[in-house]
Amino acid sequence: MNQRVMITAGGSGIGLAIAKAFADTGAKVHICDVSERALAEVAAKYPRISATHLDVTDEEAIRNWFDVAMGDLEGLDVLINNAGTKGPTGYVEDIKIDEWNACLRVCLDAQFLCARSAAPIMKRQQSGSIINISSNAGLFGYGLRTPYAAAKWAVIGFTKSLAVELGPYNVRANAVCPGTVEGARVGEVARAEAASRGISIDSVQQEYVQGQSIKRFVQPEEVADMCLFLASPASKMVTGQAIAVDGHTETFHI
Template identity: 70%
Template structure:
């Protein structure tokens, strides 16, 4: 049976790597992204991947996407909640409430909105896998990035609670926690922190790598490999788990 997969923020970075890996494995894939240019590039590279422009923090947008995707796919086997934002960088007393709320809306509320639509479908067919992207920030906290860390901790609690609710219906829920993933998003994170701390971006990059046992950045494809596994029958008794793909974090990076 061909897997039916929906992925948020699938136009670039981790989301694109996940979409490509599922598609290459033979799955039917429907992605969404807020970035129309990213979706256009996906259409040019892989026209077999269906795309929709969606703001996942907007319930009407999410409902429209699910209506279209479920009609297109005829069901749903795997949902990957990948959408997120780095949020503001700075000490907590410097942050604005609207920036805090926007970060939680994209990183956390969007996952709720998508699962709210996916859960009845998966329960009805008594099968499915929900994969929520958290972060090592959701395991250790993250100085200068409190909204992001708060959201990613909440994702883990949300995921474990979903596993309890959905397990009796044969539906699994797991959280994947990427470490420092190479790419333009990580470059933006490091640049913002470097500016906040008045140090060079090379200093920040070095600190991230030195906090790991395997001293390099994670490749997006390595996150994708874990998602494909968690979506497959090989992980049929894996649920409620928080799985880091981070080269083993020894001491989490905290900028001073």
Template identity: 55%
Template sequence: MDQPLRVLVSAGASGIGASIAERFRADGAEVSICDRDQAAVRIATQIDPGLHGVVGDVADAGDAARWVEGVVDLWGGVDVLVNNAGIAGPTALVEDIDPRAWRDCLAVNIDSHFLLARLVVPHMKTQRSGAIVTISSTAGLYGYGMRTPYAAAKWAVIGFTKSLAIELGPFGIRANVVAPGAVEGPRMGRVIEAEAAQRGVAADVVQREYVQSQSIPRFVKPSEIADMCAFLASSRASMVNGQVIAVDGNTETFHIASR
């Protein structure tokens, strides 16, 4: 009988991360999440007592190491890392962005991905197997006005992950990127509200602009992101490496605010 996959999902207590964790659990994997929202971790592990949960900030090197080392001690290794941690960052024109807000956005959205990858890679190399799935965004493919820190970080994780694919492929380790479009849920609602306020328009105007730029005119379901992550981590994707796969309904022209 095959051993269950040992999966780490950063920021896995809510939103897209929770959907990813749930999907891997449904497939029979051992899953550990790390999230800085203590209440969300508690609820997630109460709903699924088999889910391993840790409270911590993966943008902090100490917290990241404590999580990974604890999981390796518990399970003896790691098969899959889903680098999902990310924050929306400020919604503002570039000249109005506080440098601290810029740094905070990049710390979570790119630094955490580096910190976790450097910790799991030695274990995967020892096994000569593993998969790293990075969550970027269509903002990392097209840019994103009034969201420059977020877009910069999402471009960065693509370059980082493609570089990992080159380094790690000879060890049987694959690294790929999932680039979600507009994903339904409270976080996207907050993004839309912030942009609407910045532009002085109604929120439904902004929401309509998002879906009008897609061939399939609706928001993405979190479960659809989770499905792609599960595929990329599986043996069915054994020769998929260094790829960026958008789950976005086909973005024809990335969200351009009406002028």
């Protein structure tokens, strides 16, 4: 599609699946990631994907990333705010304010910083698509993960507000809400929850899928497919939406 695409946390997991999917369409893709190791692996395996090492909570680093990327891409068709962290796991009375703030800085503040840099570029072009990765935790209450759930709910409100602001410029904003996605992150989440509840990791993971109509984990590529759609002309009147890719979550557990 010859699109120009920027993706946060594109070095592994969902972000890498998204980066590969866009690169396979012929898009020019520029990612960032906090992991130098992940970026080195991307450079070795996917030389078509440009990359910058940075922490998405660093305001100046985000500005510099956009400057570097614009020199490479000469415009921006798609921004995908994918960076996130699982945050602390525990009952609300046991969560420290520093843990709360750290989770929101990565899951929410970083999306604001990137959208703030992308909006003027897309408005000048009179085109563009901002895709914010939320979660089905942004659609349901999530016990033991209150900072994460709060951030992901806020992402949806932020996305809908962006859609209002940017619509007159033919720029769209949507949120994608993945369910339990196969990969290293779900293992970390399940281990932390199992420890907090005093049950086995297998029991936690079984609960995740039992609450879904389609009872399996989401594949990273399935999230990437939704991003491709939301960046394509096929979705040109889709904006301000929070779209789940989760096999239909019927109930959430604690």
